[in-house]
Amino acid sequence: MVSLSDIRNSNKSLQDLPPGIVAVFAGATSGVGLGTLKALAKYANAPRAYMIGRSKAKASHLIDKLKLVNPMATFVFIEGQFSLIKDVDKICDEIKKFETHIDILCMSPGYISLGGRQETPEGIETDLALQFYSRQRLLMNLLPLLERSSSPRVISILAAGFEGPLNKDDLECRKNYNLIKASRAAATMTDFMFEEFAKQHPTISFIHHYPGEVGTHFLDNTLASASGLLWLPAQIPRYTILPVYTHLMCITPDESGERTLFLATTTRFPPTTDHGTTGKVDGFVDRPYGVGVARSTVMKEGKGNGVYRANSNAETSKVNKMLDQYREEGMGKVVYDHTIGVFEKALSAETGNGN
Known part of the structure; x- marks a missing residue:
């Protein structure tokens, strides 16, 4: 367990770094995402942060408050319907116009409805779109910019440690849908998508985060x-x-945000391979005294795969036998191929050529 005082001291060290950390936030207009953005504004030296949301007008007051916290920071709101794959693509195109690299990608949008299964116009169940598919599309599109960072970090705030079973013939949970089943499936698929991306992009750290009980x-x-x-x-x-x-x-969203910022910036969560270009290559801030490197989801000969399932105390979740069995069965590739197929179907639906 990493103490809150160690977490805060680590975050304070960000003030000593050169200016210009670039971060992209999906879901930062409320909750843990907003708490993390506020922590970045509080501690970082002139960061640039992109906020993705549905209403620029509603977010304007948030930006005003953030500017009071850090007048040297830059906050850019990009409007879009995050549950739609086509909108995610447009959002990414906007970010690419302004940035050549991204240091932190933090994703936390989510909405659980008691009204039963509801699909987006692209044919994806809305909860799964927000918790999994749109997040993975955002990540996929921004991977080239993340690779240009000296310490790239990806965080998906969801349910690490609470993964559930998958039906490889029904990964979208169309049969006998319920929100708990879908949310736990999204958590499991997040683990495997991150592991597949880490194989292709070993200089990036990927963290699936469960923030605990947050108010x-x-x-x-x-x-x-x-x-x-x-x-x-x-x-x-x-x-x-x-x-x-x-x-x-519950802890407050602001405290949770400080904990999440620690995950995004500490050397405790290194990638598989050092980037080797400039600056520190496995995080912005050195680990607190006595805190070791975290255990990744797959370890081989003492070397990790750069993917982590982390809780609110910056500890990694226990080994999950179900996930280990799925790995032996090649579920990572199944989930990856399925996700790419969902993207293709969603984009064809946009043009009227698909379902």
Whole structure:
């Protein structure tokens, strides 16, 4: 366990680095994503941060507050419907106009509805689009820019340690859909997509992060989405249990953001291969005293694969026998090929040539 004081001291060290860390945030208009962006603004020296969201007008006040925290920082909002693959492509094209490299990619968008399976116009279930498919598309498009960083780091804030079983014939959970099954499948597929990307891009660190119990509006929005016969039963815990749980059991989004920024900048989570170009090559800030290198998801002869399943204390999740079995069965390639196929189908749907 890495203490919160060590995490904060590590983050403070970012102030001593040269200016200009470049970060891209998907899902940073609220919750853990916003907390992480606020931590970057607080600690980093003149960073440049891109915020992806649906409404530029609603985000303008956030940017104003962030500029008060760090007047030397640059914040750019890029508007788009993140659940749509075609919009993700447009967002990436905008970022590529301004940047030649990206140091940190932090992804946290999510929405769980109690209304059952709902598909985007591209035919992807909305929750899975936000938690998995659109995130992987964003990452895939920005890989060339990440590779040009001396310490590239990718973080997907989801459910590391809570992975669930996969049906390789139904990875989109179309049969007998439920939100828990889909969310756990998204977590498992995140692990395997990261491992496949790490094989192709060994100079990048990939972290699947479970932030723990955080007092965000996520559960409140989920209960608020209930309709029909579920509406009244959902309102009871929403206005009784949830406020008490949030106050007593959860950390704040700002604290969670500080913890996430540590994951994004410490040498505790090195890639498979040092980049070897400029500066530090496995993180921006040296590990706190007594804190070792984290264990990656696959270890061979003492060398890791640059992929990590990390919790809120910057510790890695226990070995998962289910994931090990899937690796032996080649599930990584299955998930990768499936995901590419979903992208192709979604883009063909845009032009009216697909389903």
